[in-house]
Amino acid sequence: QSALTQPASVSGSPGQSITISCTGTSSDVGGHDYVSWYQQHPGKAPKLIIYDVSKRPSGVSNRFSGSKSGNTASLTISGLQAEDEADYHCSSYTSSSTGLFGGGTRLTVL
Amino acid sequence: EVQLVESGGGLVQPGGSLRLSCAASGFTFSNYWIHWVRQVPGKGLVWVSRINSDGSSTYYVDSVKGRFTISRDNAKNTLYLQMNSLRAEDTAIYYCARGATAVDPTWGFDYWGQGALVTVSS
Numbered sequence: 001q002s003a004l005t006q007p008a009s010v011s012g013s014p015g016q017s018i019t020i021s022c023t024g025t026s027s028d029v030g031g032h033d034y035v036s037w038y039q040q041h042p043g044k045a046p047k048l049i050i051y052d053v054s055k056r057p058s059g060v061s062n063r064f065s066g067s068k069s070g071n072t073a074s075l076t077i078s079g080l081q082a083e084d085e086a087d088y089h090c091s092s093y094t095s096s097s098t099g100l101f102g103g104g105t106r107l108t109v110l
Numbered sequence: 111e112v113q114l115v116e117s118g119g120g121l122v123q124p125g126g127s128l129r130l131s132c133a134a135s136g137f138t139f140s141n142y143w144i145h146w147v148r149q150v151p152g153k154g155l156v157w158v159s160r161i162n163s164d165g166s167s168t169y170y171v172d173s174v175k176g177r178f179t180i181s182r183d184n185a186k187n188t189l190y191l192q193m194n195s196l197r198a199e200d201t202a203i204y205y206c207a208r209g210a211t212a213v214d215p216t217w218g219f220d221y222w223g224q225g226a227l228v229t230v231s232s
Contacts, residue, residue, distance in 0.1 A: 001172055003154065034217030038155070045205060045225060046147075046155065051218025089155050093217045098169050099145065099157030 004090055004102035011108040017078040020105045022090030028100050030071035034093035037075045041086045085109040112136040112221045114206050119226030126196050130226055132189040132206030140184040143209035146191050148202035163212055196230045203227050
């Protein structure tokens with residue numbers, strides 16, 4: 001049960017778009033359409049922003065979008081804003097009926 | 111308003127035990143899978159365990175199997191995590207989080223508690 005692989009950090013300027021990748025295996029990311037993404041600000045609990053690969057919960061900005069190709073899921077944030085600066089975590093359901101998270105990605109808005 | 115409130119965290123010696131509770135309100139608790147997720151401050155999230163709506167199915171990450179037990183009391187709208195044989199590496203903030211329902215199997219934890227800090231140290 002190795003963690004999903006995310007880049008440690010990404011950065012972008014206000015208004016730009018960035019993409020965060022989340023790489024797993026055919027036993028997790030590649031095996032199901034059950035990938036979710038979370039935004040976490042310092043000292044706060046995570047917030048769900050994408051579930052089931054590409055679905056957005058009610059109230060989440062449409063600047064956040066998700067996709068998947070093979071064993072890699074991706075989160076794209078368009079029109080970067082200062083308040084998007086946070087940690088982002090991906091999660092996948094696994095073929096063992098367990099869950100798995102990535103190591104997290106720190107997004108810096110320049 | 112949906113709320114999840116953890117309690118029971120604290121300092122425990124290696125080899126000791128602790129039971130976390132997660133009190134739920136604002137939704138029909140008995141309809142949902144509930145998960146435990148932990149996080150060492152400054153590090154990534156780690157999925158720990160999940161339990162189905164009636165408590166008949168449970169799953170664990172390998173590192174806690176045989177030491178941790180997840181359970182729930184739907185009459186009290188409360189989730190538990192019994193942690194035995196605790197190790198230094200179990201030190202983390204423990205969150206409970208709401209998952210899917212049986213009729214809508216999604217993968218996304220839409221509500222989280224504020225977290226309970228567990229410190230394992232002598």
